[in-house]
Amino acid sequence: MLEVIIFSxxxxxxxxxxxxxxxxGLTLIFSMMGVLNFAHASFYMLGAYFAxxxxxxxxxxxSLILAPILVAVVGALVERFGLRRVHVNxxxxxxxxxxxLAYVIDExxxxxxxxxxxxxxxxxxxxxxxxxxxxxEYSMFRGVAMLIAILMxxxxxxxLKKTRVGMMIRAALTHGEMVGHLGHNVPRLFMCVFxxxxxxxxxxxxxxxxxxxxxxxxxxxxxxxxxxxxxVGGMGSLPGAFYASLLIGLxxxxxxxxxxxxxxxxNGIGMNVxxxxxxxxxxxxxxxxxxxxxxxxxxxxxxxxxxxxxxxx
Amino acid sequence: MLxxxxxxxxxxxxxxxxxxxxxxxxxxxxPLSGAMAGAGQPALSHMQFEAERLNAKGGLNGNKIEIVGxxxxxxxxxxxxxxxxAIDDGVRYIVQGNGSSVASALISAVDKHNxxxxxxxxxxxxxxxxxxxxxxxxxxxxxxxFDANADMKMNAITSWMAxxxxxxxxxxxxxxxxxxxxxxxxxxxxxxxxxxxxxxxxNDFHPLGKVKDFTPYVSKxxxxxxxxxxxxxxxxxxTLLVKAAADYGLQAPFLTYYGASSGVVTQTxxxxxxxxxxxxxxxxxxxDPEMAKRQVAMYKEKGWDFYYLRxxxxxxxxxxxxxxxxxxxPVKVAFTLEDLSMDTPTGEVxxxxxxxQIQLPLFMSVMKGDMxxxxxxxxxNFHKIAEISREDVSLPTTCEMRRPKQ
Numbered sequence: 001m002l003e004v005i006i007f008s009x010x011x012x013x014x015x016x017x018x019x020x021x022x023x024x025g026l027t028l029i030f031s032m033m034g035v036l037n038f039a040h041a042s043f044y045m046l047g048a049y050f051a052x053x054x055x056x057x058x059x060x061x062x063s064l065i066l067a068p069i070l071v072a073v074v075g076a077l078v079e080r081f082g083l084r085r086v087h088v089n090x091x092x093x094x095x096x097x098x099x100x101l102a103y104v105i106d107e108x109x110x111x112x113x114x115x116x117x118x119x120x121x122x123x124x125x126x127x128x129x130x131x132x133x134x135x136x137e138y139s140m141f142r143g144v145a146m147l148i149a150i151l152m153x154x155x156x157x158x159x160l161k162k163t164r165v166g167m168m169i170r171a172a173l174t175h176g177e178m179v180g181h182l183g184h185n186v187p188r189l190f191m192c193v194f195x196x197x198x199x200x201x202x203x204x205x206x207x208x209x210x211x212x213x214x215x216x217x218x219x220x221x222x223x224x225x226x227x228x229x230x231x232v233g234g235m236g237s238l239p240g241a242f243y244a245s246l247l248i249g250l251x252x253x254x255x256x257x258x259x260x261x262x263x264x265x266x267n268g269i270g271m272n273v274x275x276x277x278x279x280x281x282x283x284x285x286x287x288x289x290x291x292x293x294x295x296x297x298x299x300x301x302x303x304x305x306x307x308x309x310x311x312x313x
Numbered sequence: 314m315l316x317x318x319x320x321x322x323x324x325x326x327x328x329x330x331x332x333x334x335x336x337x338x339x340x341x342x343x344p345l346s347g348a349m350a351g352a353g354q355p356a357l358s359h360m361q362f363e364a365e366r367l368n369a370k371g372g373l374n375g376n377k378i379e380i381v382g383x384x385x386x387x388x389x390x391x392x393x394x395x396x397x398x399a400i401d402d403g404v405r406y407i408v409q410g411n412g413s414s415v416a417s418a419l420i421s422a423v424d425k426h427n428x429x430x431x432x433x434x435x436x437x438x439x440x441x442x443x444x445x446x447x448x449x450x451x452x453x454x455x456x457x458x459f460d461a462n463a464d465m466k467m468n469a470i471t472s473w474m475a476x477x478x479x480x481x482x483x484x485x486x487x488x489x490x491x492x493x494x495x496x497x498x499x500x501x502x503x504x505x506x507x508x509x510x511x512x513x514x515x516n517d518f519h520p521l522g523k524v525k526d527f528t529p530y531v532s533k534x535x536x537x538x539x540x541x542x543x544x545x546x547x548x549x550x551x552t553l554l555v556k557a558a559a560d561y562g563l564q565a566p567f568l569t570y571y572g573a574s575s576g577v578v579t580q581t582x583x584x585x586x587x588x589x590x591x592x593x594x595x596x597x598x599x600x601d602p603e604m605a606k607r608q609v610a611m612y613k614e615k616g617w618d619f620y621y622l623r624x625x626x627x628x629x630x631x632x633x634x635x636x637x638x639x640x641x642x643p644v645k646v647a648f649t650l651e652d653l654s655m656d657t658p659t660g661e662v663x664x665x666x667x668x669x670q671i672q673l674p675l676f677m678s679v680m681k682g683d684m685x686x687x688x689x690x691x692x693x694n695f696h697k698i699a700e701i702s703r704e705d706v707s708l709p710t711t712c713e714m715r716r717p718k719q
Contacts, residue, residue, distance in 0.1 A: 007532035015526065115346035116354050117549065119579045129562060134535075137562035212525035213553065217347045221525060256519075256529035286489060289523050 003134035008257040009250070014142055016249025017149035018211070021204035022222065023229040023241040024156060025197030031173050031236035032193050033083070035091050038098040041223035042105035043198040047071045047205025048214045049113055052120035060123040064148075068202035075198025079191045102219065110216045117215035145207045152203065153242065160238070169193055228292040232299045234309020243307055248292050255288035262287075336379045337372070337641050339364075339438075339628075340399040342392055342409045342419070345384035348522045349548040351575045352411045356440070357382045358615035359624045360408070362607075367632055374635040378628070387411060387522060387548075389418035396422055400435060405643045406631070410441025410460070411548065412521075413492040420447060423455050434717075436643040438631070440623050441547075443570075444491050445499075448670035452712035457650060457669045459627040463492060463545060463570075464708055466592050467499035469675040469701040470543065470568055471507045473592075477541075482514045484539035484565070486530060488550055489518035496545035496570070514539050522549055527557035535563055545570045552576040559584035566590055572680070573597065573620060578693045581680075586693070589680040592701075594659065595622040596678035597694030599686045601658040608686050618688045626662060626671075630655050648719060660703065668712035674703045 026040045050070050054063035078101065086097045121127075122141035129137035160166040172179045172189050180186040212218065229248060233240030263280030266273050273280045287294075299306060341360060343353035357380065364378040372378050381404065383395035392415045399407060409419055416439055427434045437456045439447065443463045447456060461469070474480055485500055487493030497516055504511050514537040517530060524530075531554075534542060542565050546554055551574050555567055559581040565588075572591035581589065599605035599619075608619040634649040635641050651666040662673040678695035688694045 001536070004532055004536045007535075008529060011526070011528045011532070110346065115350045117348075117351055117552075117576060119576070121580070127560075132562075137560070139560050142560075213348075213549065215348060215350075215549075218525075221348075221523070253529045257533055259515075259533075283518075285517060285519070288529075289520050 004257050006133065007138075008253045010138065010142075012250035012253035013246065014146050014149075014211075014249070015253060016246035017146060017153075018204055018208050019222075019225065019229050019249055020242050020245035021149055021152060021207070022201055022226045023233070023245055024153075024238060025200035026226055027230050027233070027236055027238055027241045028200075029194055029197040030230065032169075032190055033087075033094065035094040035098070036227065036230070037197075038095065038223075039078075039101040039105060040098075040197075040201055041219040041226055042102045043071050043075060043201040044205040044208065044222065045109060045214075045216070045219040046074060046105065047202030048120060048209030048218065049109060049118070049205075050202065051206040051209060052113075052118050052214055055120070060126075064203075064206050067206050068199040071202025071205070072195040072199035076191050076195035078198075079194035083194070084187065084191075102223070106216060106219060113216070115216055117213045120209045120214040122210040141210065145211060148203070148207060152200070156200075156238070225292050228296045232295055232306055234306030237306065237308040237310070240306055240308030248295065251291045251295065252288050255284045255291055258284045260284055335375075336377045337406065337635075338379050338381050338399075338402065338404045339406045339408050340381050340383055340402075340404040342383045342385050342395050342399065342407060342415070343411050344387045344548070345382050347386050349387045349411060351552065352548040353382075353384075355575050355617040356410060356621055356624060358617045359611070359619070359621045360628065362611045362615055362619075363625050363628050366607075367628055370632075371636075373632055373641055374639060376635075376641055385409075385415060387415060389415050392418055393422050400426065405434070405641075406436050406438060408438045408440060408627070410439060412490075413442045413444035413447070413495075414490050414521075416442030416444065416447060417451075417491065420451065420453060420456050424453050427455055434643045434647075436647055438627055440621065440627050442492070444495055446491070446495075448668040449711045452668050452710070452714055454647065454669075454714055454716050457647075457664060457671075459623050459630070459664075459671050461594065461673060461675055461706060462670060462708075463495045464499045465670075465706050466570055466675065467496065467503055468708060469677070469706050470592050471500070471503040472701055472705055473677045473699055474504070474511075474541075474568070475507045480508075480511065480541045482512050482537070482539045482541075484515040484517075484534045484537055484542045485513060486515070486517045486519070486534070486542060486544050486546070486554070488521040488546055490521050493518055493521075493545055496543070500543050519550070524550065525553065527554045528561065530554070531557045531561045531563055534558075534565065535561065539565050541566050541568055543568045547571040547574060549576075552580055555585060555589055556580040558588075564588070566679075568592070573678075573688065573695045575617065575620070575689070578680070578688045578691055582691075582693070583682065585680045586682050587679060589695075591678050591680075591695055592675055593678065593695075594626075594673055594675060595620075596676045596697040597684060597686065597688055598678075598697050600697075604658050605686055612690070620688075622657070622659070623671075626655070626657055626673075629657075630662075630664065644717065662703075665710075667714065668710035669714075670710065672703055672707050675701045675706050677701065 022044055029037050047067050051063045051067040086093045126141040128140050130140045130143040176186055229244045233244030261281055261283045263273050341357050344350050345353045360380045364380050368377050385392040385395050423435050423437045439458045441460050445462045445464045485497050487496050551571050568590045572589040599608050611619045634646045638645045638649040650664050654663040660674050665672050676697050677699040678697045681696040682693050684694035
């Protein structure tokens, strides 16, 4: 039992951190533009594919740096020549633009890399076990992935809270015009933030690619969950996104690990139901893929501003 | 000038129409994009590869074979749309394999179409949807299965396990739909009969094609203390499952239906050796020189391994039936296919008349390194360790077939 708990904990945290890498960029962009970037998960996919293609020539480590930078460039170009023009027409136009962009990126990926998953794998040196617990190996790559995610979180926090650039960004988020009047180039700042957010998604892709699979459907599978994270955490709140990511990561892994059905639980709290019925026979493991969305519905009903979101002005 | 254009147009119309009369379209309705494309794409390539070979040998009763792919994304509703599209394109032979949920929808739709459109019947050639119901309680005249069904495969696996006394605890993990449940049920029933001492320590179902990270399941398997895992997973679900198991250093062997699916060998490498078993109609030794030649040629031409021997069997039997019937009319071909026998590199196979279920020998193989013909450009492949004869694979049927008037 103990080993299931420990490994579920490790897996849940890793999955949660991966979700956070994705949602942090999304939340950052949201608080800047006031619009959800529907194409965010597509940048995550681009990160994985770029790392796969680059990795074949220059190896894993250089592509860990280069792939997110490339994604950032793509993101910045999208902001400069797409979003900025669309912005004039209001939020709905921006929303539709990112929505369409997601489809375009999906199709482009299919055209370039094919419809079948590509063999993007962690380097052989990282496939060795990091430690051995209860006879189960925990691969080095998972450890490294976790480390990178944590480093990223610390760096992001430092950048936003402790540096001049961070101060400017935070100021621009709430008082854009004032920052402009003070002589800063706000549109360029926004372009950089958008590119930076995309780079974070790209970095998640570099790590998520070998961990999950690198295939054209990877954006579509993770996209909805990332939105759930942002809503549950509270729109535009970075700490909120962090807690929500971990919460969803842990929920999903533990639900798989627990061998109990709805009926077992209801019986456990004293209700007398048939443990093998149509509904009561559903096991928690079956519900696991649904948990993020159940959580989303519950949060929207009982705490619409999310875990750490600010109250509507 | 005008006249010459007209003659050119008339000639080209004539050309097109004669070309149409000479091709038989086989429509493959399978996942050609998305998570499960790794199962559909190699099938499409395999059929195209074999079509070229058979066309050189005269095609179907002198008619050229043309393979057309229709992407259904393993979605039953989408498959019905694609079926209608195929029928509108003049297709009379439908081929499908990935997903019994899809096959179930297609069987009903084909049945309905054939009832309403006499003279325009469509045949459904099933190469991999192995829910036993299709050749038992739900059997129809229009459906032919060229793969052993889930029960037959489990029959073979459990017969092989009967002598493996070192296996005492078994974990079942399957996809959560009709096929996965059929595998799990067959495993529990047949183990009870052949190895009553074996304890089933887990019986998990996960959503089809949705799970990206199998590590939670693997840690559960590990904790259960199982010394063998039985799974009917296919497509991405088998690749990711064994990959997660390899990552975790899980020692228990995986007894699989589709362990040699595309991607498995590349993803697991050394960690899959002696751990991944597969029950299938073929194996990776390619001891038959003709098969070895095709494996090498197909990998070179199409970039996929010669994995689906059953697709070759299917197309060869179709050729034999059309040649014998001297017609490509689906109804005539269907009647000729019944009880048709054919020699294959693995022995004689027969399409049983009573339920349209092929009868064939199966092979247990295990992943090995340093193989003469490696899969996916590596030197790993699946080495034959046991043959289960046609008689031992075969199971009775409950099918009561209703045949059209001849």
